[in-house]
Amino acid sequence: MFEEAETGNEMKMPAKETMDADWWRGAVIYQIYPRSFKDTNGDGIGDLNGVTEKMDYIASLGVDAIWLSPFFTSPMADFGYDISDYEDVDPMFGTLADFDRMLAAAHERGLKVIIDLVISHTSDRHPWFEESRSSKDNAKADWFVWADAKPDGTPPTNWLSIFGGSAWEWDSRRCQYYMHNFLASQPDLNFHNRQVQDAVLSAAKFWLERGVDGFRLDTVNFYFHDQLLRDNPPLDTSEMPSTVDPTNPYGYQDHLYDKTRPENLVFLERLRSLLDRYPGTTSVGEIGADGQAVELTASYTEEGRRIHMAYSFDLLTPQHSAGYVRRILEEMNEGIGSGWASWALSNHDVKRVASRWGEGLDLTKFAPLETALCASLRGTPCLYQGEELGLPQADVPFEKLQDPYGIRFWPEYKGRDGCRTPMPWVRDNANAGFSEAEPWLPVAPQHLAQAVSEQESDGTSPLNRNRAFYAWRQNHRPLKKGDMTFLDSDGETLVFTRTYKGETVLCAFNLGTSPATVSLPGLELENLKAPGFTGRIEGTAISLEGLDAVFARVKS
Incomplete structure (x- = not known):
């Protein structure tokens, strides 16, 4: 279990004389979605050895770090964001030894490695939850958010799940409801319980001891809930921020009580204290708080106190006029104080920017422009796999969908599969050089002409223009x-x-x-x-x- 204080016998990692503790400020982070990057064992799913195999390619981009989406043991109801063991690799991705080889390969090339830390919730198959739901008086009974039904049997609050419906699921073992901000199979941990905090910090320490350079913190403002279980008030629909999906009822509430609670700041200080014991490590938080991005980024990333940087969804929207971008940046720069932002124009949860902002444009010009813009903003830029190629959003037919979010809200919202299709490595290959087997998601036919093999030899391709720009940027502090x-x-x-x-x-x-x-x-x-x-x-x-x-x- 995590120990707060150092003892006289505990070894503290030595600082490296040449280490730039602030390397993360303005570093280019390359996000890898392992399931879709490169498959090496022929099961149609990308793996850690695939990341290792392509490490020279990653290094050639001129990026400074990689961020790996979850690869932990999981039943994969939400593709790894439902974790059943925080300290092991899911067999579909490989082994801990494979992870160690991947980490070493990255470090040999001067690349930092950031991994996803998903601690707001677990899988319902995690041993912690299996024990917690077994009775009301077991050792972990209070490790998750449990509540009695109202007298009429309905859920204890009006809180909603992002994935649709109530955020409460009835459990017949305990005859209580448990809270889930996402899928019903992703129960929320109870961070008001100090033992829960200790347990997730222990998991973080496991990976820090293994040599990772930091964490991307999934849903970093979702850790705490209101202990009084007060209902969220409605949000005036005329005041809905641009980041809200109007097809999802989740956006109709003002989420005062189910997330973004003040107690979170104290926990983030505990997390920062742990990170500071490993010099040169960093953290980047995902803030899902419509209309509060500046305020939360400022408080969550206050220099030296909590996490190092955070990103919101304010540039992951359809809005992209010059006036809109300027407003978002000026508001952040004016309100962030001593904090530090991170910026992304694409990731594994939103429509690719080539389609969201670049629809109808010449992508050979647009793609290098948008990546250069993101890398020129004050903050730390994230580049999502395939963005360097200028890939547009793939159109995945309903019968091929895997994302439960998309299946639930189809056809008005097609989910996240369109930005998660396999990386196209080779044009003249049925599966684009991603796998020898049928991929877990279909390769987008329109991506083949933009495959790495096609762009490598073209000095004016988005790939080579991005490489050249990032190399040039390194010399301009x-x-x-x-x-x-x-x-x-x-x-x-x-x-x-x-x-x-x-x-x-x-x-x-x-x-x-x-x-x-x-x-x-x-x-x-x-x-x-x-x-x-x-x-x-x-x-x-x-x-x-x-x-x-x-x-x-x-x-x-």
Whole structure:
């Protein structure tokens, strides 16, 4: 079990003389969804050995770290986000020895490894829950969120599951309801119980001792619930933020009592204390709190106190005008205080940005532009597998769907499978070089022309333009750690500066398809000639073609 205080006999990991403890600030994180990355054992499902096999490819991208979605032992009701053993690898992904080899391969290439820590809930097949549901007086009876029914037998509160329906499931063994924010097979842990906190911190320590460089914290603001079990009030539908899915009734509540509770801050301080015992480790939290992203990012990532960085869904929406992006960034920069944000335009839960923002556009131009934009914002950028190729969302037919979320809300919402289809490695292969067997999700036919094999030899491909940009970015520190200030510009242009230790880099993007000119009186600029972009500096003005950018050193 996790021990809070160090004893005289406990070995503390030594700090490395050359270690940059703040390496994570502005580092490019490459998210890998292992099920869909590379299959090496012929079962149609990607595995850890597949990640190891492709480590040279990952390193060639110029990223700094990888984030692995869950690979722990699980019945896979939610594809690994329902964990039944926090300290082992599910056989479909390999073994602990396979993980160790993968970790070593990454470290040999200078890559950090961040793993998903899913601790707001477990699988209903986790031994903790099996014991908890067995009676009302067992040793783990209070490890999950249990409550009696109302006198009429209905659930104790009006709380809803993100995956549809009530957040309460009746259990005939205990004759009580248990809480689940997601699937009924994902019961929520009771973080008000100190033993639960100790247990999940012990699991984190297991992986830190193994050498991981940090954690991505799934649903980091969902850990605590209101002990008084108060109903959530309704949310005025006219005030629904852009991140809310209108097809899901979950968005009709103001989630005051089922998540984002103040007690969470104290637990995050305990987690940070553990991480600080392993120099150079980091944490990035997923904040699911519509309308509170700035406030929570500021409090959750307050420097030195809680987690290192956090991301919200504010740039994972259909909204993508220059005005919208500027508003989101300015609000975050003005309100974050000493904290640090992380930004993603795609991940395993949302429609790919090439389709969400780039529909109808030339993806050979759009894809390198959006990745460069994300990597130029103040914060730490995340690149989702396939985003470097400019992959659009796949259309998975209903009969092939695997995602319970999509199956529940079909056809208005098709779920998350369309962004989780197999990585296309080779064009002239039935399964795109992903597997020798039929993949767990079908390969998207439209992805074959964008396979790695097709883009490798084309110097102007999204893949090679992204590689060149990330390599160029490594030499410009303001783009990693600098402050950010927007300059006024018209139309679909975004212009801002990043300043770090007296060095200022100006970044200008044209998100539209028509040429644009931006006047910048009083600035003396030197074109830094970022690879792949053709924007020109003409005196005190910048000229941009459609879907183009320019980066310049500000000399005065």
